[in-house]
Amino acid sequence: MAQEIQDVIQNPIIRVRDITVQFGTTRVLDGLNLDVKRGEILGFVGPSGAGKSVLTRTIIGLVPKVAGHIEVFGVDLDASNGAQRRGVERRWGVLFQQGALFSSLTVRQNIQFPMREYLRVSQRLMDEITMAKLAMVGLKPEVAERFPSELSGGMIKRVALARALSLDPDLVFLDEPTSGLDPIGAGDFDELVRTLQRTLGLTVFMVTHDLDSLYTACDRIAVLGNGKIIAAGSIADMQASQHPWLRQYFHGKRARAVMG
Amino acid sequence: MSGDPKLERIAKGNALALCATGTWTASFAPVLERMVADAEKLAGSPQIISIDVSEIAKLDTFGAWLIERLRRSLTQGAVETQIAGLSANYSSLVDEVRRVKATPVVETSAVTISGMLEQIGRAVAGVGGTVAGLVDMLGAVLAASGRVLIHPRSFRLTSTVHHLEQVCWRAVPIIVLITFLIGCIIAQQGIFHFRRFGADIFVVDMLGVLVLREIGVLLVAIMVAGRSGSAYTAELGSMKMREEIDALRTMGFDPIEVLVLPRMLALVLALPILAFLGAMAALYGGGLVAWLYGGVDPEAFLLRLRDAISIDHFIVGIVKAPVMAAVIGIVACVEGLAVQGSAESLGQHTTSSVVKGIFFVIVMDGVFAIFFASIGM
Numbered sequence: 001m002a003q004e005i006q007d008v009i010q011n012p013i014i015r016v017r018d019i020t021v022q023f024g025t026t027r028v029l030d031g032l033n034l035d036v037k038r039g040e041i042l043g044f045v046g047p048s049g050a051g052k053s054v055l056t057r058t059i060i061g062l063v064p065k066v067a068g069h070i071e072v073f074g075v076d077l078d079a080s081n082g083a084q085r086r087g088v089e090r091r092w093g094v095l096f097q098q099g100a101l102f103s104s105l106t107v108r109q110n111i112q113f114p115m116r117e118y119l120r121v122s123q124r125l126m127d128e129i130t131m132a133k134l135a136m137v138g139l140k141p142e143v144a145e146r147f148p149s150e151l152s153g154g155m156i157k158r159v160a161l162a163r164a165l166s167l168d169p170d171l172v173f174l175d176e177p178t179s180g181l182d183p184i185g186a187g188d189f190d191e192l193v194r195t196l197q198r199t200l201g202l203t204v205f206m207v208t209h210d211l212d213s214l215y216t217a218c219d220r221i222a223v224l225g226n227g228k229i230i231a232a233g234s235i236a237d238m239q240a241s242q243h244p245w246l247r248q249y250f251h252g253k254r255a256r257a258v259m260g
Numbered sequence: 261m262s263g264d265p266k267l268e269r270i271a272k273g274n275a276l277a278l279c280a281t282g283t284w285t286a287s288f289a290p291v292l293e294r295m296v297a298d299a300e301k302l303a304g305s306p307q308i309i310s311i312d313v314s315e316i317a318k319l320d321t322f323g324a325w326l327i328e329r330l331r332r333s334l335t336q337g338a339v340e341t342q343i344a345g346l347s348a349n350y351s352s353l354v355d356e357v358r359r360v361k362a363t364p365v366v367e368t369s370a371v372t373i374s375g376m377l378e379q380i381g382r383a384v385a386g387v388g389g390t391v392a393g394l395v396d397m398l399g400a401v402l403a404a405s406g407r408v409l410i411h412p413r414s415f416r417l418t419s420t421v422h423h424l425e426q427v428c429w430r431a432v433p434i435i436v437l438i439t440f441l442i443g444c445i446i447a448q449q450g451i452f453h454f455r456r457f458g459a460d461i462f463v464v465d466m467l468g469v470l471v472l473r474e475i476g477v478l479l480v481a482i483m484v485a486g487r488s489g490s491a492y493t494a495e496l497g498s499m500k501m502r503e504e505i506d507a508l509r510t511m512g513f514d515p516i517e518v519l520v521l522p523r524m525l526a527l528v529l530a531l532p533i534l535a536f537l538g539a540m541a542a543l544y545g546g547g548l549v550a551w552l553y554g555g556v557d558p559e560a561f562l563l564r565l566r567d568a569i570s571i572d573h574f575i576v577g578i579v580k581a582p583v584m585a586a587v588i589g590i591v592a593c594v595e596g597l598a599v600q601g602s603a604e605s606l607g608q609h610t611t612s613s614v615v616k617g618i619f620f621v622i623v624m625d626g627v628f629a630i631f632f633a634s635i636g637m
Contacts, residue, residue, distance in 0.1 A: 106603030149601020
């Protein structure tokens with residue numbers, strides 16, 4: 001118990017150190033360091049093609065890295081054995097950019113898929129929890145029996161979020177959750193992420209391009225450029241920064257429109 | 261950390277408190293569900309029941325829902341069961357699950373005899389639809405060819421050449437290898453059985469007629485249906501899934517003209533070439549076995565072959581090839597364009613593309629056999 005409390009206080013939930021990722025001769029991430037604190041919503045921004053999704057996929061373990069190490073929940077993912085790794089995977093949820101719902105399963109089966117694999121719970125409880133998750137992400141119960149091909153873009157994102165949350169993870173990765181949503185839908189989604197973070201005590205790692213999301217949902221912002229984190233801090237820090245890309249990003253026409 | 265979850269009953273006069281302690285999370289869900297089911301039996305007792313959750317060490321959606329489920333089943337008439345001792349951390353989670361309505365009943369269709377009969381009926385009725393779909397596609401392809409003939413500049417040469425490379429050039433090694441082996445096997449079997457009648461040399465007649473008329477083209481057509489028909493269906497199917505075909509349509513292009521016609525043309529050109537190469541490879545393999553295993557030397561083999569076969573045999577074989585290619589191509593494209601949104605549907609249509617392709621190839625071969633027999637070729 002004492003050990004665990006120390007963990008909570010001292011250790012960030014994700015600790016990335018000197019990560020280098022290379023595709024052929026192109027170096028995408030170059031000695032990158034990043035900490036994500038427990039319970040925060042971290043917004044991750046950067047120019048298109050800077051490697052935001054690559055970093056997310058590297059942390060999750062989908063992209064191999066050349067150098068550096070990554071700790072999630074205090075477990076070094078390279079040094080971990082299979083059981084430890086599965087333990088970590090069970091505690092995180094991932095929302096992919098396109099939703100990545102299993103197209104041959106219904107919404108209900110999609111959400112129940114991780115439960116079926118990791119937990120031994122009755123069908124009745126799974127059905128009830130599925131309905132609870134659907135309600136949490138703001139979908140009607142009727143959606144449960146539909147297939148992903150019968151859903152709209154916004155609904156797909158919501159179902160994918162419900163699936164990412166199905167095991168009550170401590171950490172969720174959201175890859176551009178509001179892209180392709182209308183402004184009202186995107187605003188609802190930000191609000192939803194905030195609410196879920198409060199109710200479930202989530203830590204959220206959110207890759208985004210959406211200035212509104214940064215202003216309304218994120219506690220802290222990290223900026224990626226030239227394969228490194230060029231700035232990290234609150235929205236006020238970002239606005240005060242003198243970095244040329246940041247100045248353009250946070251003082252451009254669209255940023256002014258968002259700030260009103 | 262705080263050990264197994266428990267639900268203790270503490271009676272205080274007329275009131276009963278259910279004290280929940282420990283970790284109420286997904287990992288303990290089976291235990292929790294059993295405890296909650298036990299406690300649900302208290303419903304209907306005259307006591308006022310409250311659920312005390314102040315001692316819960318950890319709560320997630322699963323735990324919160326089970327507490328909510330318990331509250332709902334204990335609530336009776338006007339007596340509301342209370343949840344007491346809710347910490348600020350967890351109250352929003354419990355409020356969230358409280359809003360959830362009861363689970364709608366999931367419809368499961370039981371297996372019944374009438375259901376099975378209905379399925380058979382639908383499958384039979386579906387055959388008509390399949391044939392109509394094929395004829396529809398044939399018409400669309402012919403109409404597109406007509407348009408291309410009138411405006412030759414709209415013909416997609418690059419695409420056709422690309423597909424020709426895929427279905428013809430790259431198929432040569434495997435087609436040649438397999439037909440070579442089949443030729444060897446036919447010759448070996450022929451020699452083995454004919455030798456008992458002292459009729460070794462007739463193996464050349466059998467090999468020549470069989471390979472040129474039937475085996476060469478049929479075997480190659482079946483292999484092409486498996487190799488290229490499935491590829492066409494998968495390509496068109498995934499393009500359909502990703503709305504690429506709709507995109508083409510909105511830009512004013514006809515998918516038949518852009519996607520189907522080059523593929524069909526490539527296949528119709530490829531199959532005769534492959535059938536010819538296949539027949540040659542099979543004759544070569546058969547000749548080799550006849551020489552090494554049967555003792556028929558190459559000179560005798562060629563001499564006998566010249567007597568045994570005529571150009572008619574070759575024509576009968578090769579005439580079938582473009583027709584079979586058209587059948588394979590039409591089936592593959594119809595199936596590809598029929599793919600729905602899911603990966604499962606793509607798999608089903610690719611399977612049925614190959615199965616139907618091979619079926620129609622064999623049916624066509626039978627029709628041709630009747631036709632050639634009646635015109636005496």
